[in-house]
Amino acid sequence: MTEQKNPCCTGSNPGYAELDTYIDALKIDPRDPERKEMLIMTLHKAQSIFGYLPSEVQKYVANKFSIPHADVSGVISFYNYFHTTPKGKTNISICMGTACYVNGSDKILQDFEKALGIKSGGVTEDGRFSIESLRCVGACGLAPVVLINDHVYGKVKQGQAEKIIEQYLIEFGEEVEVQ
Amino acid sequence: MTTRIQNPEELLKKYEEYKDLVEVRADLDYSGDQMFILVCGGTGCVSSKSLNIVENFNKLIKEHGMEGKVHASITGCFGFCEKGPIVKVFPENVFYVQVTPDDAKEIFEQHIMGGEVVDRLLYVEPITQKSMHDSLEMPFYKQQMRIALRHCGLIDPEIIEEYIGVGGYQSLAKVITQMTPEEAIDIMKQSGLGGRGGAGFSTGRKWEFGRMYKSDRKYVICNADEGDPGAFMDRSIMEGDAHTVIEGMAIAAYCIGADQGYVYIRAEYPLAVKRLQIAIDEARELGLLGKNILGTDFSFDVDVRLGAGAFVCGEETALIQSIQGNRGEPTTKPPFPAEKGLWQQPTIVNNVETLANVPVIFEKGAEWFAQIGTEKSKGTKVFALAGKVNNVGLVEVPMGTTLRELIFEIGGGVRGGGKFKAAQSGGPSGGCIPEQFQDTPIDYQSLGQIGSMMGSGGMIVMIATVWSTLPASTSNSSLKNPAVAVCHAVWVPNACLKFSPTSPRVKAPQKCSPSFNHLLKPFKTPRFVVLAKPRQTQFLARSSTSWMNTKSMFTTSAVLLVFVLISSLMRSSQKNVLAVRHVLVLAP
Secondary structure, rough: OOOOOOOOOOOHHHHHHHHHHHHHHEEEEEEOOOOOHHHHHHHHHHHHHHHOOHHHHHHHHHHHHOHHHHHHHHHHHHOOOOOOOOOEEEEEEEEEHHHHOOOHHHHHHHHHHHHHHHOOOOOOOOOOOOOOOEOOOHHHHOOEEEEEEOOEEEEOOOOHHHHHHHHHHHHOOOOOOOO | OOOOOOOOOHHHHHHHHHHHHHHHHHOOOOOOOOOEEEOOOOOOHOOOOOOHHHHHHHHHHOOHHHOOOOEEEEEEOOOOHHHHHEEEEOOOEEEEEEOOOHHHHHHHHHHOOOOOOOOOHEEEEEOOEEEEEHHHHHHHHHHHOOOOOOOOOOOOOOOOHHHHHOOOOOOHHHHHHHHHHHHHHHHHHHOEEEEOOOOOHHHHHHHHHHHHHOOOOOOEEEEEOOOOOOOOHHHHHHHHHHHHHHHHHHHHHHHHOEEEEEEEOOOOOOHHHHHHHHHHHHHHHHHOOOOOHHOOEEEEEEEEEEEOOOOOEEEEEEEEHOOOOOOOOOOOOOOOOOOOOHHOEEEEEEEEEHEEEEEEEHHHHHHHHHHHHHOOOOOEEEEEEEEEOOEEEEEEEOOOOEEEHHHHHHOOOHHHHHOEEEEOOOOHHHHHOOOOOOOOOOOOHHHHHHOOOOOOEEEEEOOOOOHHHHHHHHHHHHHHHOOOEEEEEEEOOHHOOOOOOOOOOOOOOOOOOOOHHHHHHOOOOOOOEOOOOHHHHHHHHHHHHHHHHHHHOOOOHHHHHHHHHHHHHHHHOOOOOOHHHOOOOOOO
């Protein structure tokens, strides 16, 4: 995947100040062999600030921890939760855990793909929406489950994709200009 | 600022003080005039706006000036997730299902003020069509025995006073002031509690190993990386009763001599993370975590570490790697973590449900615990019923309960009137148990004998129209991880088996089953499909999770199989072989 240059994470972004405050509080000793302990927590923090972990952020974190960039990159590529390309503003995740799967979550995924015209893992051209499939979120009582950003929609039926997106946007979404 | 609790006597005093808070809920013969409205605050119910329900109740209480007499709060998961959000009214034990925020007004005016139950919102028993007034009479709850889940649906998980009010932290006080670590470990061994993560290894013995290795730094890790699809009991325990887990960890730490603990929890569980953090902060504030707990020499603190979406990190050595900030790749055992774990120091890793059982063992005694369950598997097990079953949710039953009881009595049978085909136990590395094994008692040994495993307790019910290879293919992707070279073993009836130890990549026997090739289809990725007898698949399943037990299970053929298998994997795959897992697929 090619890395997209995003103005959010280069230069003097206020996000770095926030990340700095977090990392400074950890008081990392560059000689401590156990200094990587908080690396994953820091990457979580960084991803929550920037939305994703582009190479600039990775290098920045590596520098702060006094570890090679390769170490940070290796960790990021290992864990599904971290991603190096931006997601849509509204990220739709469809749970593909077994309980959801036996209740037809594959069809729900197709529904959403059709509604937004993108495939799982993709982002719409305007960057507003993205779709991905997710590992079990443990809300099996509500299977099949769809997560829009952090909000859970349970017992989703086929044909509801557009309605759910609409409902989400009305309740939590950014204001949309009506033309 | 709350003050620290200095000694066990003060803790006891607090208990007396807060007991009334929960008395109305725990005491069946309560005769006071207090009323309590509890609303489920688990992930499932929260997503159906249960927090708004509490808000509405609190508004109504204020409007009617009934503060001090009627209380409304959130609580942990009631387990009956299918019918959420759940609202329970005490002391009558009335159980309302599928409540909306707007229903709060009706419940409040008709039931709380008027004393008349709102029939419309009661649970209707699907077979008899009877509405259930008292939750204790519901078949779903009647056969359950809630030990690990004892406080879920009873206390507000975000208020430590309520936990102290149900006797919380008394076990810790007892252990650290009245027992030596050896005595406490003996009690754990006598109780027969086995690891609830799936392997069932004796918790007492694990702690004994942790104690045996000398070091000035030791660690206790709570494994809350509940990755098995379909399992959500650990999440519910942490969301509903996080203090129990902390207390269990503290007891474990005292036993092995650790002063630092970690909870390694999935990032996919934001609510559980939040509740756990609240609980840790509260416990620190009261001095139940930190230096010199309850005025003793014992110091212990807990920190939360987030996972980042790697299934393999549920395996303890991978988990330890992850806490160290590395890629979560498993390391070989031995050395076991009890000898060289986190930062090469003695470490014990226990599952959430295991730890939740610990305080109650010290409260009620090892004998009490040991009389529950079967001869070899003691206590209870929490199962997450999911898939095509009527009562989807969390149930806790004594070991030895049969699958039939679990699915057809407690679970209310197959949903939508379909025909039961199989139940997957133990998640993707477990197996699908078909109908003919319905009467197998659920315990570690029996499930192992039929080629499945207890696993963490996910129980996904499938009906005849669901093609069992489909979940197998999703499991395939679930297990797809750069660190894990996955091996799938397919269990076919013995008659169809042409197993050759020299060539594990056996082709499908043509004449055996016409659908056999279909069975193999989902495994498109270069994984290996191995035909094996149940006994051998059982070995494979266990080989990934518990090398500890392998010695006793070594049979000549199994050894042969595994070595041939691993060497062939090594040869044919670019990746290092780090774990071998299997999925059972049933041929018709």
